[in-house]
Amino acid sequence: MTTAQLFINVGSASFLATKESKEFVKENTEIKVDREDRRTVGEQFVTDPRMTCRDVNVYYGDNHAIKNVSIDINRNEVLAMIGPSGCGKSTFVRCLNRMNDTVDMCRVTGRILLDDQDIYDKNIDVVPLRAQVGMVFQKPNPFPKSIYDNIAYGPRIHGLVNNLAETEEIVETSLRKAGLWDEVKDRLDEPGTGMSGGQQQRLCIARAMAVKPEVILMDEPCSALDPIATATVENLIHELKEQFTIVIVTHNMQQAARVSQRTAYFHLGDLIEVGATEKIFTNPLHRLTEDYITGRFG
Ligand SMILES: Nc1ncnc2c1ncn2[C@@H]1O[C@H](COP(=O)(O)OP(=O)(O)O)[C@@H](O)[C@H]1O
Numbered sequence: 646m647t648t649a650q651l652f653i654n655v656g657s658a659s660f661l662a663t664k665e666s667k668e669f670v671k672e673n674t675e676i677k678v679d680r681e682d683r684r685t686v687g688e689q690f691v692t693d694p695r696m697t698c699r700d701v702n703v704y705y706g707d708n709h710a711i712k713n714v715s716i717d718i719n720r721n722e723v724l725a726m727i728g729p730s731g732c733g734k735s736t737f738v739r740c741l742n743r744m745n746d747t748v749d750m751c752r753v754t755g756r757i758l759l760d761d762q763d764i765y766d767k768n769i770d771v772v773p774l775r776a777q778v779g780m781v782f783q784k785p786n787p788f789p790k791s792i793y794d795n796i797a798y799g800p801r802i803h804g805l806v807n808n809l810a811e812t813e814e815i816v817e818t819s820l821r822k823a824g825l826w827d828e829v830k831d832r833l834d835e836p837g838t839g840m841s842g843g844q845q846q847r848l849c850i851a852r853a854m855a856v857k858p859e860v861i862l863m864d865e866p867c868s869a870l871d872p873i874a875t876a877t878v879e880n881l882i883h884e885l886k887e888q889f890t891i892v893i894v895t896h897n898m899q900q901a902a903r904v905s906q907r908t909a910y911f912h913l914g915d916l917i918e919v920g921a922t923e924k925i926f927t928n929p930l931h932r933l934t935e936d937y938i939t940g941r942f943g
């Protein structure tokens with residue numbers, strides 16, 4: 646951002662965070678938490694979480710990439726994770742479905758529960774876990790298969806379908822949920838890789854949904870998309886929260902403000918602040934959050 650101005654739309658309300666409104670913030674709130682204090686402030690816990698993370702630390706060799714992070718992920722919410730590049734957003738979301746298991750040198754400590762189940766329990770099978778907690782990546786990555794098979798593959802290997810009729814049904818419902826059915830129903834046998842970028846990303850979201858996840862993790866899902874495709878994916882995220890819990894990493898603050906109900910701000914591996922998105926973007930508790938949202942850092 647080149648100026649201190651940030652237009653934010655949260656639900657029906659609009660805010661204009663400017664230098665002036667920051668003066669307003671200063672005069673009207675309690676003293677802000679100091680930059681040196683790295684304990685999490687705000688509302689990181691909820692009463693009936695879908696996922697519970699406690700004292701999570703991640704190390705890549707000697708690099709302590711996530712430092713003692715505790716946060717709940719609420720049911721049917723979109724939780725945005727924001728913060729400067731390299732602060733640990735991707736590392737943290739990869740902990741939520743044990744994707745870090747595949748990264749060399751990576752060590753995770755602490756506790757992460759999905760409902761009441763410890764996902765790091767040594768008896769957990771990560772294959773069904775990664776269906777329950779699905780992931781959508783920055784760059785759309787359809788399989789080199791037909792549109793139909795991109796969706797049908799997961800339900801088949803996870804044993805969710807027994808026959809052709811059930812498979813066809815899950816393909817159709819998943820593509821419908823992703824808002825893609827009408828665009829592709831006449832060319833299901835064409836390769837997924839031949840679609841536009843925005844369609845490919847919605848195909849990947851449909852593929853994640855086809856295996857009946859509880860949580861969908863999205864790591865900068867729109868950063869490779871143009872503004873129109875981005876808007877389509879954002880609308881989709883908005884609809885999906887009725888059925889799923891969504892965690893979205895984004896470096897785009899306007900996007901966080903548009904799609905999420907809660908926002909978590911990370912800074913150099915520390916979780917600095919969590920709260921209602923509207924509050925984080927208009928009246929954060931921590932100086933570091935304020936620096937970031939007003940464009941002074943990152
Ligand atoms: N696969 C990896 N191997 C080693 N270090 C990594 C790896 N991925 C991330 N890191 C390190 O962990 C820290 C956090 O990175 P990352 O989670 O990618 O941040 P963000 O997604 O917020 O940009 C950085 O210091 C980065 O260099």
Ligand SMILES: [Mg+2]
Nearest residue numbers: 734735736864
């Ligand atoms: Mg990242």
